[in-house]
Amino acid sequence: MTDQRGQQGIDTVYSELETVSRRAVARARHKSAPLSFVEHSLVTFIAANPGCRATDIAADFGLNRSTVSRQLGGLVELGLVEPGAAAGGEGRRGQALALTDRGRDLLARSVDANRSALADRLAGWTAAEVDALAAALHRLNSAFVD
Amino acid sequence: MTDQRGQQGIDTVYSELETVSRRAVARARHKSAPLSFVEHSLVTFIAANPGCRATDIAADFGLNRSTVSRQLGGLVELGLVEPGAAAGGEGRRGQALALTDRGRDLLARSVDANRSALADRLAGWTAAEVDALAAALHRLNSAFVD
C-alpha cells in the first residue's frame, strides 16, 4: 500500500483512464452516431438488465433519479424504450423497463458504428491482447466501490 | 476484420470502456476533490506539456476553443495557471501556458485523492497486473485516430 512502485502504476492507470474518458465522451459528442453517449449507455444497460427500473439505472450510473427520468422520457418518446406496467419482482415497486424492437435495432447499429471506430484504434492488437484488456477492464469495473 | 471472435472482444472492450467513462465522470462529479474532472484534465495536460497553448489543449481534448478558453479563464482566476507572454517556438502564436506553484500543489493533492480511490478498486491486483493494464491503456490512447 505504501509501495512506491505500486503508487506509480496506479497513477499511470488513473492518468490513462482519464484520457480514455475525456476522449470517449468528446468523440461521442461529435460523432453523430445513432445514439448519443448517454442514450447508448442507458439502452445498453436496459438491454443487459431487462426489467430494470429507473432507480436501478440511477444507482449503477451514479446519477440522480431526475436525470435518469428525463433521459428515459426522451427514449420513450423516441420509441426506443417501453415502460412496463409494474416491476415483476416481489417487494419491487416502479416500472420495469424494456427495449422496443426499434430500441434493439438502434442499439445494434450504434454498437456497429462504435465498434468500427474502436477497431481502428485496436488495429495491430492480437486477439489475446484485446481479450486481456477486456478482462482487466471488466475486473476493474466489477470492483466498483462507492 | 470480419473475424467474429475479434468483433466480440472489441465489443467487450467498448462496453467496459463505456462503463469506466460513465462511472469515472459521475464519481468525479460527486467527489469534492481539489479539482473537478475537467480542471484536473487541463492541469494535468499543462503539467505534462509545459508551454502548450489553449489551441493545443482543444485539439488534444477534442473540445472547442471557446470551451478551453473559458475553462482556462477559471483556472487563471484561481491562480493555478499562468499564461506566458508568447509561445516559445518559432511560427507559434498564442500564449504559452504554465502552472503556478499553487497549480502544481493542487494537482498533486488531487492526484493523491484520486489515487486512493482507484487504489481501493485495484486492491488485490499484483503490481504486474496493474502495470499491464496501464500499458494496454497507454497503447490504446496512443493509437488515437480522429
Added chain:
DNA sequence: TCTGACAGTTGCATTATGCAACACAAAACG
C-alpha cells in the same frame, strides 16, 4: 505595409446534471 491565417474571447443556445419539493403507489403496521 498590407493581407491572410491563426489564437483567443464573448454572446447566445443547448444539453446533462443536481437538488428540492411534490405526487403517487406499494408496503407495513395498527
Added chain:
DNA sequence: CGTTTTGTGTTGCATAATGCAACTGTCAGA
C-alpha cells in the same frame, strides 16, 4: 381495513460544460 411509512418517478429551478458563430487582435509572409 385504514393509516402511516417508504420507495419511485416527475417537475421547477439552477448550474456547469459545451458548441457555434461572430468578433478582436496579432503574427507571418508577400
